[in-house]
Amino acid sequence: MKNFFLSKRAEEFFSQGKTLKELLKMRMQKKFVKTYERGKKSARGVVLRMMDDEIPTIDLSPFVFQGGGRGDDDNKGETIVVLDEAKRKCADALGKCFKRHGFCYLENVGLEKEDIESVFREAKLFFEGQSTEHKEGELVQWEPKTNTGYAKYRAEVLNDLRLPDEKETFSVRKDSLYKDRDYFENVKRKKEWKEVTKRFYDKCERACESLCLATAVALGFEKDVRFFADTFREMDLCTLKILHSMPTKTTEISEKVGNKMSLRVSEHVDFGFATFLFHDSESLGRGLQVKKASRFDHGRDNLEEGWIDVAAKRGSRGNCCILNTGALLQRWTGDFYNATAHRVIVPDEIAAMQHRYSCAFFMDPDGETVIKTPEEIRDKLIERGVDVDKYPPLSCAEFLKMKINEMAVKQ
Numbered sequence: 001m002k003n004f005f006l007s008k009r010a011e012e013f014f015s016q017g018k019t020l021k022e023l024l025k026m027r028m029q030k031k032f033v034k035t036y037e038r039g040k041k042s043a044r045g046v047v048l049r050m051m052d053d054e055i056p057t058i059d060l061s062p063f064v065f066q067g068g069g070r071g072d073d074d075n076k077g078e079t080i081v082v083l084d085e086a087k088r089k090c091a092d093a094l095g096k097c098f099k100r101h102g103f104c105y106l107e108n109v110g111l112e113k114e115d116i117e118s119v120f121r122e123a124k125l126f127f128e129g130q131s132t133e134h135k136e137g138e139l140v141q142w143e144p145k146t147n148t149g150y151a152k153y154r155a156e157v158l159n160d161l162r163l164p165d166e167k168e169t170f171s172v173r174k175d176s177l178y179k180d181r182d183y184f185e186n187v188k189r190k191k192e193w194k195e196v197t198k199r200f201y202d203k204c205e206r207a208c209e210s211l212c213l214a215t216a217v218a219l220g221f222e223k224d225v226r227f228f229a230d231t232f233r234e235m236d237l238c239t240l241k242i243l244h245s246m247p248t249k250t251t252e253i254s255e256k257v258g259n260k261m262s263l264r265v266s267e268h269v270d271f272g273f274a275t276f277l278f279h280d281s282e283s284l285g286r287g288l289q290v291k292k293a294s295r296f297d298h299g300r301d302n303l304e305e306g307w308i309d310v311a312a313k314r315g316s317r318g319n320c321c322i323l324n325t326g327a328l329l330q331r332w333t334g335d336f337y338n339a340t341a342h343r344v345i346v347p348d349e350i351a352a353m354q355h356r357y358s359c360a361f362f363m364d365p366d367g368e369t370v371i372k373t374p375e376e377i378r379d380k381l382i383e384r385g386v387d388v389d390k391y392p393p394l395s396c397a398e399f400l401k402m403k404i405n406e407m408a409v410k411q
């Protein structure tokens with residue numbers, strides 16, 4: 001029988017006098033029940049390891065409603081941050097999450113239930129209300145240079161070990177960046193689609209600042225808590241992407257070609273600082289999985305092993321999203337924070353028959369931002385065993401260009 005290391009949190013659970021059966025009943029996961037039947041000690045170890053892998057829920061409201069978040073464009077960079085107990089508690093939870101696996105449920109980011117529902121209402125009209133011929137022939141097509149517009153079905157290859165992803169997307173960025181490019185051209189319901197996506201983008205932009213403040217506190221910034229927030233002044237690289245996957249007849253979406261098979265979204269690590277991910281409903285958001293593996297497995301090793309299901313969650317107020325860290329933040333912290341591989345599968349026949357919608361806001365610092373170890377926390381990271389000189393300085397634009405060019409796009 002295997003021996004299992006018990007975390008401090010796990011030991012506290014049992015020190016309270018709770019039994020394994022109580023835990024199993026609370027968790028209600030078949031894999032635990034089967035293991036329990038094989039032997040209590042073995043089951044106890046498996047359960048405790050899974051507890052540590054669980055995706056936590058964190059409330060960001062201390063940074064959104066009490067001094068965090070931009071009020072308007074005239075006040076950019078002027079937010080005064082008073083570090084109270086609530087902010088430190090929130091930041092501490094984020095820091096632990098980022099160091100372990102970089103995924104959490106994030107509540108109260110500054111978007112309301114109606115904001116989320118309205119963007120998905122229009123998304124369904126956009127993707128299902130326009131013919132494939134119109135979308136591929138008349139809409140402005142996505143290209144790496146602008147990272148805006150419509151990307152047709154099976155256009156993106158996020159992992160070259162897979163076939164192209166079974167999804168179509170539409171990407172939105174700041175209007176001021178593309179005054180001569182109307183990437184909403186020829187969209188049916190253009191006015192409604194543009195208004196709802198732009199409004200959603202603006203609110204995500206404000207939420208981005210709140211997260212940046214929390215991240216700085218988590219890393220130990222005291223003097224320059226706005227360090228990360230001030231690298232998002234121009235917002236010239238942030239992108240809002242709406243994703244749609246069509247129903248399919250089977251959980252194996254397409255036939256294998258050699259050893260390759262496509263997924264709705266293949267294994268990958270997000271490129272940037274972090275990502276807000278929203279789903280249209282808890283039932284239709286199923287299929288997201290996070291890699292439970294080594295820190296530097298970016299979804300290319302052991303493709304079929306070590307995945308944790310991450311269910312869609314809207315929370316009591318209907319405004320909960322999923323947050324995950326990206327490769328840029330991992331590099332910025334000298335690998336102290338982790339960017340974890342994730343993917344979207346078709347979990348069962350019911351999910352196969354459904355349309356799947358999600359909306360991702362990719363937080364990428366301004367292009368001229370130099371990604372190197374921040375001086376204020378350099379010594380603190382060294383004390384934690386971080387090789388702060390592991391990566392040479394690189395601008396954010398250079399880093400993201402390198403990552404985007406790695407992603408093949410079929411036209």
